Each structure stands twice: as C-alpha cells, then as structure tokens.
Amino acid sequence: MTTSCMFCKIANHESKADVVYRDDEVTAFRDIHPVAPTHILIVPNRHIESINEMKPEDQPLVGHMVFTAKQLAAQEGINEEGYRLIMNTGPHGGQTVFHMHLHLIGGQRMKHPMG
Ligand code: 5GP
Ligand code: ZN
Numbered sequence: 700m701t702t703s704c705m706f707c708k709i710a711n712h713e714s715k716a717d718v719v720y721r722d723d724e725v726t727a728f729r730d731i732h733p734v735a736p737t738h739i740l741i742v743p744n745r746h747i748e749s750i751n752e753m754k755p756e757d758q759p760l761v762g763h764m765v766f767t768a769k770q771l772a773a774q775e776g777i778n779e780e781g782y783r784l785i786m787n788t789g790p791h792g793g794q795t796v797f798h799m800h801l802h803l804i805g806g807q808r809m810k811h812p813m814g
Pocket of ligand 1: 705716717728729730731732733740786787793794795796797
C-alpha cells in the first residue's frame with residue numbers, strides 16, 4: 700500500500716469508486732473520465748507502479764487481470780462486438796497514474812487501431 704496512491708486507496712476501500720468487481724487479487728472500477736460507453740480499469744490490489752516493475756512471479760496476476768477484463772466484457776455485453784485492452788506504460792506510453800492498470804474500453808467502434 701502506497702499511502703498517496705489513489706488506486707491503492709480504491710483497492711483498500713479508502714476512496715470511493717464505481718467498483719464493478721473485486722477479489723483477493725484485483726479490483727475493477729469505472730474510469731472517472733470514460734472515453735467510450737464502457738471504460739473500466741482493472742488494477743492489482745497490491746501496488747505495482749507499471750509493467751516495468753513487474754517481477755516474474757507477477758505473471759499469473761497479470762493473466763488474472765486480463766481474464767477479469769474478458770469476464771467483465773461479457774458482463775457489459777460488449778464481448779461479441781469487441782473491445783480494447785490497454786496498459787499505458789511510462790510517459791511516452793501516456794501513463795498518468797503510476798499504479799499498474801488495464802483499461803477495458805468498448806461499446807463503440809474504435810477510430811484507429813492504435814488510438
Ligand atoms: P493512464 O493514463 O494512467 O493509462 O490512465 C489513468 C486513468 O485513470 C485515466 O483514464 C483517468 O481518467 C483515470 N482516473 C484517474 N484518477 C481516477 C480516480 O480517482 N477514479 C477513477 N475512477 N478513475 C481515475
Ligand atoms: Zn497504488
């Protein structure tokens with residue numbers, strides 16, 4: 700737990716969010732500034748800054764984040780038409796919150812394959 704980290708606070712029930720799923724490993728909640736009809740963030744409950752800080756033992760956790768996204772896509776009814784999963788990493792990747800997170804974005808056709 701990093702005390703100043705907003706996503707740690709959401710995962711630890713210390714800050715409010717529109718949580719759509721949680722378990723022992725991950726928390727999923729709606730993005731505060733959605734870019735599409737469905738925009739959910741899936742975060743590990745444990746603070747990991749970005750993919751750059753991933754350790755070999757974190758590989759199942761990241762797999763679980765992706766599997767959670769897949770299940771939420773079905774729950775949101777966007778699985779058949781499709782969706783996009785994004786993990787922005789570092790300044791050039793456009794990362795603004797330095798607690799690793801997976802964006803699940805869908806409900807509309809994306810304008811461009813890369814953004
Ligand atoms: P990044 O740019 O780091 O990939 O994505 C960070 C995302 O977190 C942004 O889409 C932003 O709208 C979202 N976000 C930032 N602060 C909060 C917050 O306090 N609550 C929620 N629900 N989303 C947030
Ligand atoms: Zn954190």
